[in-house]
Amino acid sequence: MFSRLSNSAARSATLQSRNYATLRDIETRLKSIKNIEKITNTMKIVASTRLGKADRAKTTARVYIANDREVYSHAETAPVEAEQKSNLLIVMSSDKGLCGSIHSQIAKAARLRTAELQGQTVDIVAIGDKVKAQLNRTHSSNLVLAFNGIGKETPTFSDAALISDEILKLGKEYTNVEVFYNKFATSVSFEPTKASVYDAKSIEESPALSQYELDQDAKVPETLAEYSLANAIYAGLADGYAAEISARRNAMDNASKNAGDMISKYSILYNRTRQAVITNELVDIITGASSLD
Template sequence: MFRLGATQVARTTGARNYATLREIEMRLKSIKNIEKITNTMKIVASTRLNKAQRAMASSRVFNKSDSEFYANAEPETPEQSKTLLVVVSSDKGLCGSIHSQISKSARRRAAELNGEVDIVTIGDKVKTQLLRTHGDKLKLSFNGVGKEAPNFTEVSLIADEIATLGKYDNIEVLYNKFLSGVSFEPSKFSVFAAEAIEKAPGLSKYELESENTSETLAEFSLANSILAAMAEGYASEVSARRNAMDNASKNAGEMINSFTILYNRTRQAVITNELVDIITGASSLD
């Protein structure tokens, strides 16, 4: 009776190990599939990064001319003014903390302006985050962006919609500035209204062809700043996604190694239990 009891215990233990072994095998297979997906996404992001950097370099050339103009004209923002914050992000995730960083920067800037601010978001990710804290300040939002490098046609349509909100003395475009393949930082462009450009002390350095030049400059500067911000943000996002997928692939590789060792040890334990079961059963027949 004692030997039969031992045999029954061994069989029960073996069944439990079999179930555990099957669970480990399924988990290992799942992690391997995840590693394949993250590796593929890393390759795709690496391919897109070159194109994103070219678009970013082109936008910086145009934005540099705006910066030089403002530096020479020296326009000033009125002290009592309401600011429009245009926060640039995208609709896609799986790219680390890039969306949360620009959202935090927007909240800080809104606090510095003592609530005298309206907000426009470009991208669903930043819209979702700012709705939680500044839903009453959100006047306009755009989605369907960030899938490809931005172009001026797309940006012009966005700028035209923003213009329907009315006149603002100051517009600030918040975005993620691309620093290197592994880093970015929240930054901003300042866009001055037509009235501020007309009153700029250094405007006399330029020969203006018509009276509406300042209005045209303000509109073009807004579109140009949004284009540069979206191009910088796109390059930062693609780079961050590549790094995130690379880290995910490495973590998956480490987990695969750990679960492979666990699987082999569990399998050896199952084989040992089976041998004990066979030997015990044979002994009980003697």
């Protein structure tokens, strides 16, 4: 009799110990998920706050680039055909993550364009650590320049001008310059976009450029080309920043919702396990009391 009681008590103690261990594991995991939810909610609020400023910068930059393109449209500017084509791809993202596929999509667009230009000289300028890391894995030989510190604050034209100056310091003449950036489409979507930038020779040979009253200076086309490059970079940075902030807000919103769902499931599991522990304790008490009778 005592043997049966001792065996029953041993099994009960083992089960009780297992339930307590499971309960502690669930409690620890539940606490971790709640902490993650707090972080993602905070990041969502921060992104929502920054989005208004990013949207205003994007709108301003689009006015800049629209006026720039209107001038060259009226001047009937077109790329100059060259036997030996040299291409420069300026690819923009940022240094920060946790914003969905926004960095991988623009890197993919740049890789596809590089494949299309196979057989020609292709140099790549990476703006942002995220796109630099992705392109460095597949096109390290094409990377000639990289910038970081991108995405911390709302982009300005001064930022774009500094980047443009560093690119010009490379001292290379390119027959084709293309800027790749994520264009803000809606609050829940973005579009990897390519924009071309005219070089000084293309501007100089524009058929209708004479309709504008320009100084008779040989450096005017070169100055216009430099300004256009800075404009294109500014537009890309501003649009990309707005797209990134919006994508991060959506990503953190989804993460918070998923964390909330997991908290609900683990709370139910915790309560059921706790109930099982209490039930087992009651069974032990009743069994012990019965054995004394």
